[in-house]
Amino acid sequence: MAGQLSSRQQLDLHKSMLDYLYNAGFMRTYNELRAEAPEVGEFVPDPTSPSSGLLVKKWTSIIRMQRKVMDLEARLAQAHEDLANAGPASSEGSKRVNKEWIPSATPKLTLPGHRDKINAISFHPQYSVLASASVDATVKIWDWETGECERTLKSHTKAVSDCQFDSTGKVLATCSDDLFIKLWNVPDDYKNFATLRGHEHSISSVFFLPGDNQLISASRDNTVRVWDVQTSHCVKVLKPHTEWIRSALPSADGRLILTCSDDHTARITDLESGAMKTEMRGHDNRIECAVFVPQASIPAVRELVAVPATVQSSKVDRLGISFVLTGSRDKTIKLWDALRGQCLWTFVGHDGWVQELAFHPCGKFLLSAADDHTMRVWDLKTGRCLKKIEAHSPFVQCVSWGPTPVVEGSDESDRIVNVVATGGTDKLIKIWRP
Numbered sequence: 383m384a385g386q387l388s389s390r391q392q393l394d395l396h397k398s399m400l401d402y403l404y405n406a407g408f409m410r411t412y413n414e415l416r417a418e419a420p421e422v423g424e425f426v427p428d429p430t431s432p433s434s435g436l437l438v439k440k441w442t443s444i445i446r447m448q449r450k451v452m453d454l455e456a457r458l459a460q461a462h463e464d465l466a467n468a469g470p471a472s473s474e475g476s477k478r479v480n481k482e483w484i485p486s487a488t489p490k491l492t493l494p495g496h497r498d499k500i501n502a503i504s505f506h507p508q509y510s511v512l513a514s515a516s517v518d519a520t521v522k523i524w525d526w527e528t529g530e531c532e533r534t535l536k537s538h539t540k541a542v543s544d545c546q547f548d549s550t551g552k553v554l555a556t557c558s559d560d561l562f563i564k565l566w567n568v569p570d571d572y573k574n575f576a577t578l579r580g581h582e583h584s585i586s587s588v589f590f591l592p593g594d595n596q597l598i599s600a601s602r603d604n605t606v607r608v609w610d611v612q613t614s615h616c617v618k619v620l621k622p623h624t625e626w627i628r629s630a631l632p633s634a635d636g637r638l639i640l641t642c643s644d645d646h647t648a649r650i651t652d653l654e655s656g657a658m659k660t661e662m663r664g665h666d667n668r669i670e671c672a673v674f675v676p677q678a679s680i681p682a683v684r685e686l687v688a689v690p691a692t693v694q695s696s697k698v699d700r701l702g703i704s705f706v707l708t709g710s711r712d713k714t715i716k717l718w719d720a721l722r723g724q725c726l727w728t729f730v731g732h733d734g735w736v737q738e739l740a741f742h743p744c745g746k747f748l749l750s751a752a753d754d755h756t757m758r759v760w761d762l763k764t765g766r767c768l769k770k771i772e773a774h775s776p777f778v779q780c781v782s783w784g785p786t787p788v789v790e791g792s793d794e795s796d797r798i799v800n801v802v803a804t805g806g807t808d809k810l811i812k813i814w815r816p
Contacts, residue, residue, distance in 0.1 A: 502514070538560050543587065562585075565614075597609050629671055678744070740782055
């Protein structure tokens with residue numbers, strides 16, 4: 383090593399070492415080095431000299447440079463990943479279309495305005511409009527292309543837990559810890575035209591049934607209620623669990639309801655008879671979210687668990703659905719056989735409660751939001767986590783993919799709108815776009 387330094391560099395290094403040893407109080411080593419480095423001559427440590435402490439300064443500067451190098455390497459790797467996900471240019475010239483786009487590490491927009499954490503997000507099915515529900519007892523309506531807050535809905539008196547547009551975008555439903563569900567007339571400046579009363583505890587979720595004539599709600603009172611939108615009457619009460627029901631979602635045909643609960647189970651119930659069809663038991667903690675696997679994702683899921691197409695088709699014939707995904711406070715996501723209630727796969731990677739799941743419209747990927755401040759992208763064919771995005775601090779509460787409007791005469795994959803929204807306990811909504 384000494385041979386790689388010039389005589390002048392060796393002299394400066396030895397002086398720096400002597401200065402450090404003297405100031406650190408290592409006098410025995412200091413005297414030994416002076417004796418073994420006679421070229422230093424009569425070295426007299428001077429704390430006021432500009433060269434004093436030079437060794438320490440160079441050492442700390444090296445550490446800073448190492449950190450900068452690591453940061454630049456990480457940014458370069460992210461740039462390569464973003465470039466790989468950018469997708470080919472379309473035949474329309476400069477317009478870029480990537481049907482398998484996944485969110486990059488940096489959001490395009492950050493929407494501040496809520497005064498407490500965000501519980502839910504819902505995209506309007508036709509326009510660039512987004513609704514957000516917050517613990518601050520308000521619902522805000524945003525333009526997700528510009529980031530502008532268009533209006534604030536103030537009618538609930540406690541935390542708003544969920545918000546959902548119907549399939550036409552003409553009605554917005556919200557639910558709250560104040561025990562009420564409210565319906566808002568979107569074309570009429572979001573006028574609150576109905577309040578649904580009947581639940582006896584906090585309402586966790588609300589969702590429109592196919593046809594938009596009815597909606598279902600899940601509550602901490604251990605019930606799922608079915609409501610008539612026109613009359614505001616509760617037309618059915620189901621009790622699929624004995625503990626807090628976190629969410630209730632209908633199947634595509636509206637015949638079945640998927641619920642998840644603090645009892646560590648998810649269940650599929652026949653809406654008409656109230657009979658339980660399937661119970662999914664295997665999580666070690668409360669289940670925060672449960673979703674049916676959409677038709678677009680079934681081929682990828684079938685490849686993951688090696689289920690032949692003939693077997694999968696028979697399940698659809700018998701029950702109308704094939705697979706279910708659940709996210710739990712045990713930090714895992716589980717894939718289930720919807721007919722038998724058997725766990726087929728466990729997605730492991732999150733370090734916090736899994737709060738919400740969303741499917742990529744192309745069918746190949748799953749997005750998850752969790753209390754480990756990340757949004758993760760999973761490959762449904764392999765079960766691997768493709769990407770971890772530091773989305774919110776500290777917790778990510780919700781994630782939603784943008785609308786996929788139907789365009790007559792277009793291919794199914796051409797309907798994909800590449801926009802993702804997340805909400806967190808940092809009171810922010812973030813928009814992720816190409």
